[in-house]
Structures are given as structure tokens and as C-alpha cells.
Amino acid sequence: MNYKKNTVLILSTAAILALACTLPFLAKDTTSAPAPLPISVPTATVFVEEANQPPPALPTNTPVIIHVMTPSIAPSTGSIVYDVFSKDTAPEKRAPYGDSYDINRFERPFMQDMTYVSDMDIVTYNLSQDADWYYISVELIGGNPNNIIGINYGVEIDNDADGFGDVIIWAEPPYTTEWTNTNVQVFEDKNHDTSGLSAELSDAPFDTTDGYESLIFDRGLGDDPDLAWIRSNAGMKATIQFAFKKSLTDGTFMLGVLADAYLKDVTKLDYCDRFTAEVAGSPVRSNKNYPLGELYLYDNTCREAFGFTPNGYEPQLCPRPEPGEAPPSQPGVTPATPGPCPPQACAAGCWWMGEPECKCQCIK
Numbered sequence: 457m458n459y460k461k462n463t464v465l466i467l468s469t470a471a472i473l474a475l476a477c478t479l480p481f482l483a484k485d486t487t488s489a490p491a492p493l494p495i496s497v498p499t500a501t502v503f504v505e506e507a508n509q510p511p512p513a514l515p516t517n518t519p520v521i522i523h524v525m526t527p528s529i530a531p532s533t534g535s536i537v538y539d540v541f542s543k544d545t546a547p548e549k550r551a552p553y554g555d556s557y558d559i560n561r562f563e564r565p566f567m568q569d570m571t572y573v574s575d576m577d578i579v580t581y582n583l584s585q586d587a588d589w590y591y592i593s594v595e596l597i598g599g600n601p602n603n604i605i606g607i608n609y610g611v612e613i614d615n616d617a618d619g620f621g622d623v624i625i626w627a628e629p630p631y632t633t634e635w636t637n638t639n640v641q642v643f644e645d646k647n648h649d650t651s652g653l654s655a656e657l658s659d660a661p662f663d664t665t666d667g668y669e670s671l672i673f674d675r676g677l678g679d680d681p682d683l684a685w686i687r688s689n690a691g692m693k694a695t696i697q698f699a700f701k702k703s704l705t706d707g708t709f710m711l712g713v714l715a716d717a718y719l720k721d722v723t724k725l726d727y728c729d730r731f732t733a734e735v736a737g738s739p740v741r742s743n744k745n746y747p748l749g750e751l752y753l754y755d756n757t758c759r760e761a762f763g764f765t766p767n768g769y770e771p772q773l774c775p776r777p778e779p780g781e782a783p784p785s786q787p788g789v790t791p792a793t794p795g796p797c798p799p800q801a802c803a804a805g806c807w808w809m810g811e812p813e814c815k816c817q818c819i820k
């Protein structure tokens with residue numbers, strides 16, 4: 457009996473010990489972790505098959521743009537709107553007048569050191585139209601819009617004549633003599649802040665606005681691939697010429713043009729709200745902020761009314777003749793002396809001081 461009992465005890469103990477060694481939760485040897493699952497290794501055959509396939513087509517970022525309409529190559533010329541120009545005073549490193557910072561009127565086609573850039577000095581602009589298009593022709597003193605300095609040109613449209621620009625047609629070089637829009641964009645201001653707080657005055661320093669923030673046409677991409685175009689050297693009064701679809705407006709609007717070779721940022725318009733007059737400097741020698749500071753290489757114009765008769769109080773509207781003042785020499789033509797301080801002839805040895813003095817200054 458005892459022999460049998462001992463034999464059973466020994467065999468039972470051996471069996472328990474053998475089982476314990478196979479149970480992972482009892483095993484103390486941490487080096488005997490379960491073997492990892494086998495990794496699937498691609499076979500050489502897979503690579504060979506892929507290598508033999510033609511390369512996949514690369515995604516393209518140049519969608520095909522199909523134009524339906526192009527503007528006329530011979531639009532008419534509209535009534536001329538005049539801007540101040542600086543050609544005659546440029547050798548004296550100054551603008552004659554016409555730079556009224558407070559009211560967003562600039563005449564500074566100059567580098568910061570007052571070096572003159574005639575290719576961005578606006579002299580006149582005019583608007584004409586046909587059945588489908590408005591044409592905005594811009595006359596510059598210089599004849600090379602492709603000046604290496606890099607000049608952007610723009611057309612600002614104020615649809616409701618409240619002084620806050622609503623749309624800008626914005627173009628960058630290179631310009632060609634054929635109509636193109638590979639260098640044209642159109643932006644909108646959807647939150648009504650292009651003039652900051654006041655449409656009539658500078659609100660500087662004011663930096664919380666986003667100007668024309670919404671891109672609605674990008675070099676042919678947009679709801680209408682033909683929305684806006686530009687060409688250069690199209691005629692005496694058209695060193696730069698824009699065309700845009702009439703559908704962009706309701707037919708009544710105010711419009712002005714600009715040339716910009718420095719900031720070139722439509723989200724920062726109106727620039728007069730960004731910089732104080734002191735920081736921006738002035739191109740007019742008699743101004744206490746002369747010479748130019750942080751805002752230079754920028755020329756813009758007053759805005760003219762199209763499709764409606766203005767009441768004369770629209771912000772940024774081109775000045776009207778004063779009562780009793782001689783009417784324009786031609787019907788519909790704006791006088792050639794915009795601004796409150798038109799230049800006058802001075803005696804020999806004297807020159808016109810412009811704003812704010814409005815008088816002749818003579819060499820003593």
C-alpha cells in the first residue's frame with residue numbers, strides 16, 4: 457500500500473511540475489517570450505511586376521481653361537479722367553501736389569529715395585463699353601509697364617458708391633499687347649472694410665481689416681473664365697488696358713485705378729488706413745512729412761461715377777467744378793486739375809508749392 461501511495465505521489469508531483477513549466481503565467485523566465493508573428497515580406501516578383509508597369513500619371517495643377525469670349529481689339533475711348541503727374545517735378549525729387557494722404561489720394565510714383573518711376577505714373581484713365589464689356593484704359597507717363605521694378609495695376613470698383621471699394625481687378629507683369637488673363641485676378645471685399653472705419657479719411661494706424669479678401673477669379677479660373685483681361689500698349693491713352701465683363705457690376709458704380717510697385721497687397725487696401733501720415737511720408741516737399749517714408753511706389757486716382765449722376769458727396773469721388781467755375785472744355789470731360797489745389801503758373805525762378813500752401817515759392 458505505502459509503495460503504491462508513494463508511486464502515485466511521485467508521478468502526480470512530476471505531472472504538476474511538467475504542466476507548470478508550460479503555463480506562461482507561472483513561468484518566471486522572461487526571456488522566453490512568445491515568438492513574434494512572421495512578417496509578411498513582399499516577394500521579389502511583386503517589385504518586378506510594378507517596375508514593369510508604365511509610371512502612373514502625375515496629378516496636374518494646370519487645368520484646361522476654355523475661353524468663350526475675348527474683348528474687342530479696338531474699343532472706343534471714353535471721357536478722360538485726369539490724374540496729377542510728377543514728370544515735371546521729378547528732377548526736383550518731388551510730386552507737384554495731388555498727394556492727399558487723409559483722403560486716400562496718392563501721387564507717389566517714386567522709390568523711397570524719391571527716384572521717379574514714370575512707368576507707374578498715371579496721367580489719365582477712361583472707361584468705354586460695348587455690348588459685353590467695360591474697357592478701362594490707363595495712360596502712363598512712361599511706356600513700359602513691364603519695368604523691371606515690377607508694377608501691378610488695379611481697377612477698384614465701388615458698386616454702391618459708399619466709398620468702400622467692393623471689387624478690385626488686379627494684374628501683375630508680364631504684360632502683353634494681346635489680351636490675356638493669365639496674370640489677372642479679381643478680388644471682392646465681402647465684409648465691407650476696405651476703407652477701414654471711414655470711407656473719407658485715414659483711420660491709421662488700423663490693422664485689423666482684410667481689404668479685398670475674397671478671390672473670385674484667378675487667372676482664368678472661376679465661375680466665368682472670361683471675367684477680366686488686360687493688355688499693354690494699346691494706344692495713346694491706353695498704356696495699360698483692362699476689360700471686364702459687364703456682369704461684374706449692375707451698371708452703376710464708381711471706379712478708379714492704381715499702380716503699385718511696392719506693397720502690392722490687396723488685403724491691405726486702403727493703404728492710408730495702415731500707416732500714419734508721419735510713417736508713410738510725403739512726396740510733396742512742402743508737406744511736413746516729406747520725403748517718402750514707409751509707403752512709396754504707389755499712384756492712384758480719384759474715382760469717377762459711371763451709369764449714374766453723382767450727388768457730389770460720394771467719398772473718393774473726383775472733384776467737380778465749383779459753381780461759377782468754367783465748365784470742362786469738352787462735354788463729360790473732367791477738368792485737368794483735380795484736387796483742391798490746382799497748379800498755377802509762377803514767375804521765373806518760382807515754382808508752385810501745391811498743398812497745403814497753394815502758392816508760388818521763389819528763390820530768394
Ligand SMILES: [Ca+2]
Nearest residue numbers: 540541577578
Ligand atoms: Ca499720377
Ligand SMILES: [Ca+2]
Nearest residue numbers: 614616618620
Ligand atoms: Ca462700396
Ligand SMILES: [Ca+2]
Nearest residue numbers: 651652654657
Ligand atoms: Ca479709411
Ligand SMILES: [Ca+2]
Nearest residue numbers: 645649666667
Ligand atoms: Ca474685407
